[in-house]
Amino acid sequence: MSTIPKIILGLGKDQSPKRFHPWIFSGAISKMTGELADGDVVEVYSNKNEYLCTGHYQKGSIAVRIFSFNQIEPDVTFWKEKIQKAYDYRKAIGLIGREDTNVYRLVYGEGDGMPGLIIDFYNGTAVIQCHSIGMHRETEKIVQALKEIYGSSLKAVYDKSKESLSDRYGDKLANTYLFGEDKEKQVLEYGNKIKVDWEEGQKTGFFIDQRENRKLVGQYAKDKKVLDCFCYAGGFSVYALKAGASEVHSVDSSKTAIKLTDDNIQLNFGETAKQKSHVADAFDFLKDNQGQYDLMVVDPPAFAKHRDARHQAVMGYKRLNALAIQGVKPGGMIFTFSCSQVVDKYLFHGAITAAAIETGRTVRIMQYLTQPPDHPISIYHPEGEYLKGMLLFVE
Helix, strand or coil, rough: CCCCCCCCCCCCCHCCCCCCCCEHHHHHHHEECCCCCCCCCCECCCCCCCCCEEECCCCCEEEEEEECCCCCCCHHHHHHHHHHHHHHHHHHHCCCCCCCEEEEEEEEEHHCCCCEEEEEEECCEEEEEEHHHHHHHCCCHHHHHHHHHCCCCCCCCEEEECCCCCHHHHHHCCCCEEEECCCCCEEEEEEEEEEECCCCCCCCCCHHHHHHHHHHHHHCCCCCCCEEECCCCCCHHHHHHCCCCCCCEECCCHHHHHHHHHHHHHHHHCCCEEEEEEECCHHEEEEEEEECCCCCEEEECCCCCHHHHHHHHHHHHHHHHHHHHHHHCCCEEEEEECCCCCCCCCHHHHHHHHHHHHHCCEEEECCCCCCCCCCCCCCCCHHHCEEEEEEEEEE
């Protein structure tokens, strides 16, 4: 008989886990056995004492993050099997073993059946970022699993969970190496050299989720003057230059980001690149530089992380994109994105439509853009689709 603590759901509250949604909300819970602490592994039962699933408990709106719909003990073997499946999937889609690419997302939370866990692989270094204290308590088992799966090709494991956990836990932690030590922070993405700072940089160090969209920019950038707004490490700028852009301007309000962009331009092109970096607010830069660019990339950070900020976020996307649509040259293209999970693709589409109406210009949607296949979306968890994008053609 299982010794794992139980959570009993109320009458009629078992439909969500029976449809394999990976979250149990606090309002669905009828009672709990014993005193539960944040991060404890729990089993969830229906009001008829029918086993439903196993997950991590945490006080809050999402009370249980489910990692198994089978009754199991989450030991090292269990986590190795889960991560092995994630690894095999990345191998099946052609991301593991490539000569021109050695950076990818190995684990994407709910998309890989491991809510609260992100693992990004950077040329031998696995960077872990936990979004629940329960998953952070599993890191020792996860590191062991990574060692067994990767063998000698795993050089280091870095835990970068301090910023992603709630303050009451993150404040007590330090980002640190759990295995190995600092290695050369340089990766290859479709043959482009990228310097990555997983210790001090944003997220896990690089925005891996834009890989295919960066490649698409390269298809259209030849002979065009390109603006890369919110450039961070300059990934879009590098691809545009490699594709033969006539000139690229990279804009970010962060001096640290611009330094990283400059390093990556230098790494790929030396002193010969037709590129200029600007430490500036993107809104102000767009306002002051109308009519200069043939192609724009507008990739801001999340404007809203919570539902109560959603309206302001939508207005922000409208204002930003109105400036871009108004400012791009006739016959120009705009790659525009939102990574705000609480702003779905329909709200984002509405914001871009409102921006286009405001400018009065003729705008066509060439293509809808999204996250790459190493950020898979569970069919049972549509909330996992967070990256929305549109490629616009503006007359």
